[in-house]
Amino acid sequence: MTSPVKSCSLDPVPTFLVSEYVDVLLSYITRMVNPSLSQGRLPVSQKHAIVTPLLKKTGLDSSDMNNFRPVSNLSFISKVVEQVVTSQLHQYLAANDLLSRFQSAYRKYHSIETAMQRIWSDILVAADDRQVTLLGLLDLSAAFDCVDHSMLLERLQSAFGLTDLVHDWVAQSFLTDRMQQIAYSGQLSSVQSVLFGVPQGSVLGPLLYVLYTAELALVVDCHGLSLHQYADDTQVYISTPAGDAEAAI
Secondary structure: OOOOOOOOOOOOOOHHHHHHOHHHHHHHHHHHHHHHHHHOOOOHHHOEEEEEEEEOOOOOOOOOHHHEEEEEEEOHHHHHHHHHHHHHHHHHHHHOOOOOOOEOOOOOOOOHHHHHHHHHHHHHHHHHOOEEEEEEEEEOOOHHHHOOHHHHHHHHHHOOOOOHHHHHHHHHHHOOOOEEEEEEOOEEOOOEEOOOOOOEOEOOHHHHHHHHOOOHHHHHHHOOOEEEEEOOEEEEEEEEEHHHHHHHO
16 A cells, blocks of 8 residues: 555544454455546545644744745545545656656656756757846745636637546535634644645645646747746746847846
8 A cells, every 4th residue: 555654633543453454444445546537536534634744944933934834734535535536646647748847747758857957958058059048936925825716617618628527526515515723732722614725734725726837838938938847836037148148128
């Protein structure tokens, strides 16, 4: 079993026990996962998250809420279903060459290193041609929390051809009726509805975010610029003769 052994307080039993007795439980887990996919729905019980605020970097001021990243702790079964959906979606996107060439996050054979190598290579090639490169670094705040569900669903359908049962599973099930509670200092907040965003800490959420922002590459290209992305970090750049740098800026 490839799922991490992290447990959620919403799970009826600790994940390590499920992992230890997976040979016995596998058929029952399969019977829970398959109907979700065939019926295009995820049970409401699997859309509840416990959100833990974690400091983005060690040493940041813990009194400033902007220094925290909200990580959703989800039930084990919901993550198993998400892993199956994510795996099938990756296969579909790869087979139809639908993933952006300039996004290095959450995909096989891509990483921070490949993103940096691509940009550095372009800069060196420009330098060999006696050009300077102007680079703009864009970082969206609370990016995963700002995803508009209606826009995401429209893009999944129009740009990536995700329709019918797949669209229903994402639209009517995964994104709708999501609930969350904040866990802090041993206390739980009241339950709140989630109307925007994708869960940070989920399996499928990051891939949905990448598909949601894929159109950015087309916008940048229309203006004659280059870009490379890693999740919500976007590098926009242009190479130009030194004498034209001011105009390029």
